[in-house]
Amino acid sequence: MGKPEDTEKKKKLKDVEISVPIVYGNAAFWLGKKASEYQSHKWTVYVRGATNEDLSVVVKRAVFQLHSSFNNPTRVVESAPFELSESGWGEFEIAITLYFHNDVCEKPLNLYHHLKLYPEDESGPMSIKKPVVVEFYNEIVFTEPSESFLTRVQNYPAVTFPRLPAGFTLTSSAPIEDESKRKRGDTKDHPLNQWFLNFSEADELLQLAAARQQVQAHIAKLRRQISVIDGQNQQFKSSSDQ
């Protein structure tokens, strides 16, 4: 493990990207009888792995910036699960800044989530048991990942590992930290787990494929029509020249 190997680890790969699928949002419980004017809901805002895997392999800390009316509106969460619970009455935009480990990326990434407490359907009854949940799926894309990053995350399911260019091999990663430590960061047994939404790309892909087919068929038809009309117009042009 001398110096040349370190510089190799800092070597970055072009056209290789690592993506981390995440879901972020909030769950809010109405406090019902216990609700007061300023604390009508108890809510949790969070960022989790899309498949509930532990994000701390990539994320070093998450900073949640709350509305200025909260005490210490800048809340820092140093370990997974990256979430923050509070109670309040208002909906506002929360800025979530994710800081990554040094070998992952030096720049932080900002997410913005509008806290939702009240259900879409305003006329329906509010339940204490069933929370209002709003989640968004997204993927964090890291371009030109360093070799050390790649090496480290090889075996972590939270990360979508890319296909490496031909002839490129990674050294085997350091042994995975012991199970118990890893377990705590994932959200598979999270108390809110039952409310988490499922995001499947299959449906959307089907929809898109069907739409594309239709559009392509239309395009072909239009092209045929245009060539017919072109032919006609050519005739007119030559006949008018006479």
Next chain:
Amino acid sequence: MDAKDILGLPKTPLPITQEKKPRPQKDSQRKPDGISREVYALTGGLAPLMPSIDASQLKRRPPSDEKITWQWLPFTSSARKDNLQLYHWVRVVNGVPPTGDYSFAKYNKSVDVIKYTDEEYEKYLTDPMWTKEETDQLFDLCERFDLRFIVIADRFPTFRTVEELKDRYYSVSRAILIARAPSPGEVAGHPLVKEPYNVSQETERKRALSMVLSQTKQQERKDAEVLAEAKRIAESRMAAQGAEEPDLPVTSDIVPESVERAIGHGDTISPSSVQVPSAAVAPSTSIMADNASTLTSLRMLRVYLRTYALEQMVQAASSSAGLRTIKRVEQTLQDLGVNLKPKVPTKAVCAEHLELRKEILTLLNLQKQLQYKEAEGSSFRDGSYGDMPGTPKRSHRAVDQDRTFVPDAISFGGERAGKREQKRKGPGRVSETPSSPAHKRPRKMKASDL
């Protein structure tokens, strides 16, 4: 009222009882006091929002304690060297005429043209292209005409271009400055020394300007196209270079110069101006250039969200489309039951979404093309340009048998699965595809819809 008099028009065709009404109005409209009605009407007859001059001031100006007379008195001007005495009207206050120089003498500014001695000429200023006599003449004219080189060029005894004259004047002045200065450092800040006159650049610049001025409209358009193309290509190259070294300001300076030279060469573009291709570039290359530059700029970010990347790619792909077209694309997406922003934006989904958008753009462009060609065809046929496509006459032609009705918004019957809370723009848009060719197109489609 006076205007009608002048024109000889009847005042009002209304009965006499109505005449009493306008009169009190006319009185109240007579706002001004202090100036006569005619003068006030000159201002438009209406009171200005902000009174520029207080109307009351206009009559009461001269204070009554002063005795003002106007006298026809002689005067001299310090601007003249010949002691010419002229006369003019002077406002005399209490018998005391005003003192001081002629009020316009202060505008007599002139340029400090350098005067060199013969020795200095021999030592520093000799030039193979210029005789001393000519140089002296030049400087004399410069002083007389305050460096108005156009005039000087006109009056110069031998033929010389304006640039040659300027060059000679500035280089002589510069040489004298440097020669007379105690040390070179002292004049180093002088503009003449810092930025000497560049003849070739000036000649070239003026030539280019005159070419631009005398361009025909067509040439102008062609040049605009070439410029846009060059800019796009330069940007994509810049982005590619910028990924390796952040040297952006330098390259952006180079581009306008090389493009300027391209204008100077008119239609033929010399190979020495590096980045400018020929005018007929396929539109796909420009879109690809957009895509490439977006990808490069994304890569430079090091970390970004998939949705952000998609937004950027969508923007790049629609960069050539107007706002209306973009709205139509979005409407089409909705009609197809596709989310405007994917709910599960994975890499594959985003790629598909982008491709779909591009295909819709192609579709809309083809629709437009078809419209135009049909309009062309109908103008050929009927010999008139006023025909809108879709009027019932056209149904008799054989062509229509192959042609199905293509509405403004594509209606895809049956694809309603994905739409839950989608808002519809209007009831007419999502109708089933009508097959009768005699059906009129919806009004929203216009031939000018670009």
